[in-house]
Amino acid sequence: MTHIPDHIPDLLLERFRLHELPPADAARIAERLGRDARLRERLTAIEQSDVVLHEHIARMTPRLAGRQPGPDRWRRMLWTIPAVVVVSSVAIAIVLRTDRPVAAPASGDRVKGNSGPALALYRRTADGSERLADGAVAHAGDLIRVGYRAAGRPYGLIVSIDGAGSVTVHLPPSGDRAVALKTGAIVLLDQAYELDAAPRWERFYFIAGDTAFDVAAVVQAARDAARTHTESPPGGLTLPRGLEQASFTLQKESRP
Numbered sequence: 001m002t003h004i005p006d007h008i009p010d011l012l013l014e015r016f017r018l019h020e021l022p023p024a025d026a027a028r029i030a031e032r033l034g035r036d037a038r039l040r041e042r043l044t045a046i047e048q049s050d051v052v053l054h055e056h057i058a059r060m061t062p063r064l065a066g067r068q069p070g071p072d073r074w075r076r077m078l079w080t081i082p083a084v085v086v087v088s089s090v091a092i093a094i095v096l097r098t099d100r101p102v103a104a105p106a107s108g109d110r111v112k113g114n115s116g117p118a119l120a121l122y123r124r125t126a127d128g129s130e131r132l133a134d135g136a137v138a139h140a141g142d143l144i145r146v147g148y149r150a151a152g153r154p155y156g157l158i159v160s161i162d163g164a165g166s167v168t169v170h171l172p173p174s175g176d177r178a179v180a181l182k183t184g185a186i187v188l189l190d191q192a193y194e195l196d197a198a199p200r201w202e203r204f205y206f207i208a209g210d211t212a213f214d215v216a217a218v219v220q221a222a223r224d225a226a227r228t229h230t231e232s233p234p235g236g237l238t239l240p241r242g243l244e245q246a247s248f249t250l251q252k253e254s255r256p
Contacts, residue, residue, distance in 0.1 A: 008032065013043050037223075117156065117208040119248040120147040120186050123253070138250040140197040146170055146204060147188040153244065155206035157215055161234065163200030163252060165226040167219055175213050184217035195252070201235040203248040209243045218243075 008029065013023050016029045020180040033040050059131050097138070107155070121132045146158060150173075155178040158171040171189055172179040195202065217240055225234035233249050 008039060010042070010046060013039075013046055017043065017046065034220055083245075115151055116246065117151045117206055117244050118149045118159070118246045119204055120149070120250055121145070121204070121216035121250070122147070122188075124192070132250070134248050136250055137253050138202065138251060139193055140195055142195045143192050144195060144250075145188055145192040146180070147186040148206050148246075149186060150183060150208060150228045154181060154210060155179065155212045156181045156206060157218060158204060158206050158230050159218055160202055160204045161222050162196075162198035162202050162225045163230075164198040165223075165230065166198065167222040167226060169215060169219060172215070176215050178207070178209065178215065180212075181208065195250075198252065200231070200252050201233045202252060204248045204250075205237055206246045206248075207237075207239065207243050211242075213240065213243065 012029070014209050016026055017151075021025070021029070033043065039075055086180070105146065121136075122129045122145045123138070124145075125130055129145070130145075132138075141158075148158065150156065156171070157169065157178045160170060162168075173191070177235065207213075218237070221237040221239055228234065236245060236247070239245060
C-alpha cells in the first residue's frame with residue numbers, strides 16, 4: 001500500500017483519476033476528497049487541463065497530417081501547446097514520449113552577459129535538453145529551441161542566417177510586424193526546430209525596440225549581410241534607428 005502524504009501531489013491525483021491506484025489507496029484518497037473542498041478543486045482543474053490539451057491536439061492533428069515537407073531549411077516540430085495551458089504530469093509525460101521536445105530551461109536559468117536583450121538556445125539530448133554556449137558546435141538533425149530575454153523592451157522579432165545565405169524568421173511565426181514580447185528571465189518560442197544541412201554556421205538575431213516595427217526591414221538587413229558574408233557569420237545587422245540587437249552563433253559540422 002502506498003503512503004498517502006498529507007499534501008497529495010498532482011501525479012497521485014492523476015493516477016486516482018485514471019484508476020491506476022491500488023484499491024486501498026484509491027479509497028483513502030476518495031475519503032479525503034469527500035471532506036476536502038480544495039482537493040476536489042485541484043482534481044477538477046487537472047481534469048479540465050487534460051480536456052483543453054486533448055482538444056488542442058485534436059485541432060492540430062488534421063493540419064499536421066496534411067502538411068508535406070516544403071523547401072524551408074527548417075522542419076517545424078510538434079511543440080504547439082500554448083504556455084498558458086497547465087497540463088497534468090501524466091499528460092506531460094505523454095507529450096514527451098510522443099514528440100520528444102526540447103525541455104524548458106530550469107527556473108533558475110539566466111542569460112549571461114549584460115542587461116540588454118539576449119538570446120538563449122537549447123538542444124534536445126537523450127536526457128532532456130542542454131543549454132548551448134554562443135559558438136557551440138551543432139549538426140544537421142539537432143533539435144533546437146530558441147529563447148529570448150526582452151530586458152524591458154516591449155516589441156521584438158528573431159531571425160537567423162545560415163551558411164548557405166538563407167534567412168528565416170522565427171518570431172513572429174506569421175505576420176509582418178514585430179510582436180509584443182513576454183517578460184521573464186528566458187522566454188522560449190512555442191516551436192522547436194530541426195537544423196538542416198546548411199554548411200558552416202547558423203547565426204540568430206534578436207531585434208528589440210520600444211515600438212512595433214516592420215519585419216521586412218530586418219529581413220532585408222539580414223539578406224544584405226548574408227550576401228557579403230559567405231565564409232564566416234556576419235556581424236551586427238544594419239538596422240533602422242532605435243532598434244537593439246543580440247546575436248548567437250552555432251558552428252555547423254558534419255556528423256562523423
